[in-house]
Amino acid sequence: MTEPATGASGRRSGRVRIARFGPLEVLAVLLPVLTVAALALVRPVDEPPVLLPPTAAPLSRTTLVCPSAVPRTGTVALANADGVRGELEIRLRADETQAIDGTARTGLKASYVAQAEGELAAGLVGTRYGDRAATACAAPQPEQWFTGVGAAAEHSSTLELVNPDGGPAVADVTVLGPDGPLEVPALRGVTVPGGRTLRFDLSEVVPSRDELALQVLVSRGRLGVHVVDEVDEVGRGVRTRDWLPAQGEPDTSAYLLGLGGKSGDRTLVVANPGDSEARVGIEVITKESQFAPADLDEIRVPPHSTKTVDLTELLADRATQGATGLVLDATTPVTAGLRTVARGDVSHAVAGGRIVERAALSLPSGPSRLVLGGADGVGVATYVVRDEDGAEIARERVELTPGVGTRIKLPSDGALLDLSVQRSSIIAAVEVGPPGLAVLPLSELVVDARVPDVRPALR
CATH class of the missing domain: 2.60.290 (Hypothetical Protein Tm1070; Chain: A)
Structure with missing residues (x-):
């Protein structure tokens, strides 16, 4: 504080020194005021930004x-x-x-x-x-399941990994058994060089007499994954092979279509990759109805394990003769496969994907049948069969009704099947043979790519 001046007479002078503000002091006052005024002019966004699905x-x-x-x-x-x-x-x-x-x-x-x-x-x-x-040729997928593989002398499977690209690809294979996951170092971090094919005989890398399930996760690059399943009946001289179709991610509902028309040994394998016990109910699909057999108990599958059930007697019963498939209803997502050995031939019915609009298949030569089931409402399916030159040789509309199955004979000279669905969704498979039986599950035809929604963002 400035002290007043004192004169000779001892009185204080009435003059006071006044402080002046410089440019820095003026800015220190004006900048906060201008900032508050600018913020007051900014209008808040009426709607928060939303995430849009891929187009x-x-x-x-x-x-x-x-x-x-x-x-x-x-x-x-x-x-x-x-x-x-x-x-x-x-x-x-x-x-x-x-x-x-x-x-x-x-x-x-x-x-x-x-x-x-x-x-x-x-x-x-x-x-x-x-x-x-x-088996169907397929585009590489990041995750696939194979349920019901074998690793013993009487029942063995071979895993094949194909790298379609020039760079290396890496996959991790998880093996589930009835007592939980199995440690298989040979199947962890498998590197497949570009343009190469690797095969793993499960009876050598993880010998076991149990029914197993494989999860194949591709962490780098792309891989085509297939499994060949072989049954060698000791003493009978019967040796038969077929491909075990892949399944997508586990689900609480599974339709296994394509049982063929012959009786044989039927083995159902259910895999539970979750952390909780799975309780699984089974129903049989016929052309008249879908029903749960009275004497078949609910299946309990512990976490991270497999369960095997012999369904030979059930599917040989008069009430289930002519069955087109099975329906599994589980309390937690599972995968499943039904292996049939009939007249010296092995075939597999696995959980198929749901078809919402359209599916197609390049048909093998010889007899074949289209099997439909799992309709979630009343609708119509239209199938078209073309010959090797692309000419249409068959077309039919099929009424879809929930709770029943349909088996349709296709022309033996057909080369391409085109199936479209309206007002409903279904599960479908094609039975090929005789001789023998091979089952090809159908999947949604891919005609579009998914483009993610990408927009600039403020940091």
């Missing part, structure tokens, strides 16, 4: 992986569901091209990778087949 765009590139052949299955059939013509790039067996005009059939025993671009990519389907065995 659909026409599929412009796709890759199909066909497994190596088993004995007498050296044919690969490829076609486009919409009849689009063009050339495929063959990445395995060698870098070459193959023309598609109708259905193209190739004799080949090694694993086979085909890539399509442009209009040919949407709706490309393929099948490897031969005597008593068949």
Whole structure:
């Protein structure tokens, strides 16, 4: 504080020194005021930002992986569901091209990778087949389940990993048994070099007499994954092989279609990958109804394990004769597979994916039947069969009713099946044979790619 001046007379002077503000002091006062005024002019966002789902765009590139052949299955059939013509790039067996005009059939025993671009990519389907065995060629998936594999002398399975790309791919395989997960170092962190195929005989890497389940997770790159299942009946001289179809993620509801028309040994395997016990009920689907057998108890599957049930007597009973499939209703998501050994031939019915709009399949040569079930409402399914040149040879509309199954004989000279669904959704499979029986579950036809919603964000 400034002291007043004192004169000679001893009186204090009345003059006072006044302080002046500089530029810094003025800014220190004005800046907070201007900031508050600017913030007052900003209007809050009326609606918070939302996350939008991916949008659909026409599929412009796709890759199909066909497994190596088993004995007498050296044919690969490829076609486009919409009849689009063009050339495929063959990445395995060698870098070459193959023309598609109708259905193209190739004799080949090694694993086979085909890539399509442009209009040919949407709706490309393929099948490897031969005597008593068949499997669909599929696009690589990040996760797949195989339920009911074997690792013993009488029942063994071989896991095949195909890398369709030039760089290495890595997969982790989890093995579940009746007592829980099994430690299998040979199947952890499996690296598949680019353009290579690796095979693992489960009877060598994880010998066991139990029924097992495999989960294959691809953590790097892409892999085509297939399993060949073999039954060698000691003493009878019967040795038979077929592919065990893959399943997607576990679900609380599973439809296993394609039981064939012959009686045989039926083995159901259920896998529970969850942390809680699964209680599973079973119903049988026939062309008249869907019902739960009175003398069949609920199946209890401990966490992270498998459970095996013999259904031979149940499916040989007069009440279940002509059954088209099974329905499993579980309290927690499971996977399941039914293995049938009849007249020296093995086949598999697995939990199929739900078809909402359309499915297609390149048909193997010979007799085949379309099996439908699991309709979630009254609707209509229309199937079209084309020959090897792409000409339509059969078309039929089928009324869909919940709680019943349908088995339809297809033309033996059919090369392509196109199935569309309206006002409902269904589960579908194709039974191939005789000779023998192979079951090919159908899945939703991929014609669009999913493009994520990407927008600039403020930091």
